[in-house]
Amino acid sequence: MADQTIYRNLVTGGAGFLGSHLIDRLMKENQEVICLDNYFTGRKRNLAKWIGDPKFELIRHDVTIPIQLEVDRIWHLACPASPVHYQFNPIKTAKTSFLGTYNMLGLARRVGARILLASTSEVYGDPEIHPQPESYRGCVNTIGIRSCYDEGKRIAETLCFDYQRMHNTQIRVMRIFNTYGPRMLSNDGRVVSNFIVQALRGEPLTIYGDGSQTRSFCYVDDLIEGMAQLMNSEHSGPMNIGNPGEFTIRQLAELIKIRINPNLNLIQKPLPLDDPMQRKPVIELARKELGWEPKVSLEEGLDKTISWFKKEVKN
Numbered sequence: 001m002a003d004q005t006i007y008r009n010l011v012t013g014g015a016g017f018l019g020s021h022l023i024d025r026l027m028k029e030n031q032e033v034i035c036l037d038n039y040f041t042g043r044k045r046n047l048a049k050w051i052g053d054p055k056f057e058l059i060r061h062d063v064t065i066p067i068q069l070e071v072d073r074i075w076h077l078a079c080p081a082s083p084v085h086y087q088f089n090p091i092k093t094a095k096t097s098f099l100g101t102y103n104m105l106g107l108a109r110r111v112g113a114r115i116l117l118a119s120t121s122e123v124y125g126d127p128e129i130h131p132q133p134e135s136y137r138g139c140v141n142t143i144g145i146r147s148c149y150d151e152g153k154r155i156a157e158t159l160c161f162d163y164q165r166m167h168n169t170q171i172r173v174m175r176i177f178n179t180y181g182p183r184m185l186s187n188d189g190r191v192v193s194n195f196i197v198q199a200l201r202g203e204p205l206t207i208y209g210d211g212s213q214t215r216s217f218c219y220v221d222d223l224i225e226g227m228a229q230l231m232n233s234e235h236s237g238p239m240n241i242g243n244p245g246e247f248t249i250r251q252l253a254e255l256i257k258i259r260i261n262p263n264l265n266l267i268q269k270p271l272p273l274d275d276p277m278q279r280k281p282v283i284e285l286a287r288k289e290l291g292w293e294p295k296v297s298l299e300e301g302l303d304k305t306i307s308w309f310k311k312e313v314k315n
């Protein structure tokens, strides 16, 4: 049975893509929500419908700076997620992951809150085993252009488990695989938004490398359902949440082309450094512990995402 308790929820990064969908869900459940964001990649308009609601509060704040709040649950999502944004100021990204998580764990400890960390499949790096179970320890470059993010999330996970061991802090560590859907930024450089926006503008789709690298794409509604279930469960994680359907980037381009304009060209651009060649989650743990699995197919999720971008993109 669903947990009906009303909690005071703090959502860091709540103005962003995933954070704003999470807030929609919490508000619809009649929960109290404080959104904390520095608006680096988030937008107030993602939350416009909740501004003025007595159960909703918005705080402009940077998680690298400590903050005192009385809350029961912390959903710690603050961190740029797309390579373009997290590489814009990599030192800041590393600080956000380390200091931000450290500050939120300190807060969780002080007020006895449960904290969920939005970690990532990037902790597996360019994986040598396929698909990736939670027990896989990863193959991550410590000094490359993706390291600020990948290593940042790894140390964030480490901090969570040290707080659990030292202070019995209630942690939930979620390893999120590539997620897409409405409210992705049209300029954030992630592959789904890039291809859709390019196609809607009648531009060629930019394939990095030969397009044989794979990703597993999870629709945002499925992801948020998994996030909520993990928070409510008794399992600390780490837990993979993602869609195990695996597609090459070229296949993704074809699926988007067919839906928007089959005549578009695909052009090749250089593969960025350390770009993982394959990625697919093992989700047996989520199935067993939460009874969760994704329900939305890539085709269906793309249709919904394309409809949203059609209103967003001005030709």
Ligand code: NAD
Pocket: 012, 013, 014, 015, 016, 017, 018, 019, 036, 037, 038, 039, 040, 041, 042, 043, 061, 062, 063, 064, 076, 077, 078, 079, 080, 081, 082, 096, 100, 118, 119, 120, 121, 175, 176, 177, 178, 179, 180
């Ligand atoms: P996003 O960039 O849309 O959202 C991140 C939010 O955090 C933004 O609103 C941004 O302004 C805010 N933020 C960034 N730095 C901050 C700081 N120092 N202080 C306060 N706020 C800050 O990204 P998203 O896709 O919604 O990702 C949310 C979380 O999920 C991130 O932690 C990301 O690492 C993780 N994640 C996302 C994906 C994905 O595919 N979307 C995959 C793996 C992990």
Ligand code: UDP
Pocket: 082, 083, 178, 189, 190, 191, 192, 194, 195, 206, 207, 208, 209, 213, 215, 249, 271, 272, 275, 276
């Ligand atoms: N990619 C691409 N064209 C683009 C944007 C990305 O071919 O316009 C590729 C990118 O090189 C990577 C994959 O798509 O192999 C997923 O990229 P994204 O930035 O969305 O996520 P991540 O690499 O962090 O999984």
